[in-house]
Amino acid sequence: MRLFLRLLAPLLFASFAGAGLAQEGPQLDLPRTQLAAGMHHLDVQLATTPLQRQIGLMNRKEMPQHEGMLFEFEEAGVQCFWMKNTLLPLTAAFVDDAGVIVNLVDMKPQTTDSHCSAKPVRFVLEMNQGWFAKKGIKAGYQLSGQPFRR
Template sequence: MGLVFAASLPAQAQPQPQLDLPRTTLGAGMFLIQAQVAQTAEQRATGLMHRREMPPNEGMLFIFERPSIQCFWMKNTLLPLTAAFVADDGTIVNLADMQPQSLDSHCSTKPVRFVLEMHQGWFVRKGIKAGSRLSGAPFETRPAQ
């Protein structure tokens, strides 16, 4: 009887990636990026966790309320990523390569409101580095001071 009961219990739910976030199109030189936008604390905390795949020109843009030193880790993140720490005007302050499932902290070198995560190596392959400028709606409006 116990076996029948145990077999009828649902398997423990696997954590699911968040795939239903709003999206925006960003520009990086001649390249377009389709970015999911993580703007709430919960969306930012989950980020790209549990994603097993991501299209080549897709990423996630994290938007914070005010500029601050932003630090990221890769807990429960399965894809190797590069984080671009981005100033309000779209200028990339610094880039950090991050390894899957790592608790190492990767931080901006200056206060920023934006962090864009892309596949690791995407920025290098496109010739985009610190000092390059991203374009798109998030960088066209400034927060109220």
């Protein structure tokens, strides 16, 4: 049995690493879309698969102020995020299907505190911490862009 486990362990690790679970650098090659928050235009990466959402903005050392990441889920639910292996301070905007921000949460880097939506949502937009506050964007604000058109 020990021999079987010794032979199986490298195969399991290789398959997980090949699936991206052992990713060491940031994911920079995701599809992008444009969003607008009033007169402010955003260039956001789209995290639409479970693996892309799991990795999110981990291991990223910097991000331009007009960029972010939009997490899209298959169906609305209470979405909770944490910041394990995430180096940047971020703000998460929990957004409903119509593009309305339900709530905003500031998140501290490299923590495992859970930050959740106030009600079920399908979208979460992560931006550099302070971006929403500097623009005067709060809960109830309407975002626009292709993901919110149904």
